Amino acid sequence: MSDSKKKDPQDPQIKESPVTYEIYAEMPDDGNRYEIADGQLELMSPGPNPYHQILLSELNRKIIDDCSNDYMIFFAPLDVILSDIEVRQPDLIMVHRSRLHIISNRGIEGAPDLVVEISSEFSLRRDKVQKTKAYAKYGIPEYWVIDMTNYTLEQYILHDRAYELVxxxxxxxRITSEKLQCVSFTMNDLMKDLSKLSN
Structure with a gap:
């Protein structure tokens, strides 16, 4: 196909056509981050603020310290390719070492053992409604939402292809998980550096 006939996935005239991973992967870097939600290209929220990054850094450190013998741990930006028309970038991803075959040079291809989203006021609805449905649909067994508006962690477990807030x-x-038995920390553990910053 000549350059003049290539379709721009952001062209409003072709929004009816599903965006696939191949289209997404060929998009020029425009400085923004995108996900594919059921074949639709979605612009992600504004770049994370320092509070989000501190919390993610501390969560990543705790999970690596406690779980790296059994799991590979990744953090955003990294594509989780759940299908050709569903590509997400969770804040933190865990894959058991017995399932390393789902890791490729494109990203994580299939359902990780855990995904975590750190939600702000800008992403709360997407993380708690849209992503909950998508992650359940593709069989991710456990999903955490860390809500930065009240510093809580919501733990969702998959039952019959739908999440239950457990x-x-x-x-x-103390945060624990029946499936991820290496996990053991508190929200206050994650927030110790945040408490040193003024609002």
Missing amino acids: ELYSGDE
């Missing part, structure tokens, strides 16, 4: 953690309540 626990809500805050403060010094």
Whole structure:
């Protein structure tokens, strides 16, 4: 196909056509981050603020310290290719070492063992509604949403292709997982550096 006939996935005239991973991968870098949600290209929220990054860094450190013997741990930006028309970039991803075959040079191709989203006021609805449906549809067994508006962690477990909110953690309540038995930390552990910053 000549350059003059190539379709721009952001052209409003072709929004009816599903965006596939191949189209997404060939897009020029425009400085923004995108996901594919059921064949639709979605612009992600504004770049994460320092509070988000501190929380993600501390979460990543805790998970690596506790779980790296059994799991590979990744953090955004990294594509989780759930299907040709569903590509997401969770904040943190865990893949058991017995399932390393789903890791490729394109990203994670299939359902990780855990995905985590750190939600802000800009992404709360997407993380708690849209992504909950998508991650359940593609069989990710456990999903955490860390809500930065109240510093809680919502733990969702997959049952019959739908998530059940099984626990809500805050403060010094120890976060554990029946599936991910290496996990053991509190929200206060993650927030220790945040408390040193002024709002």
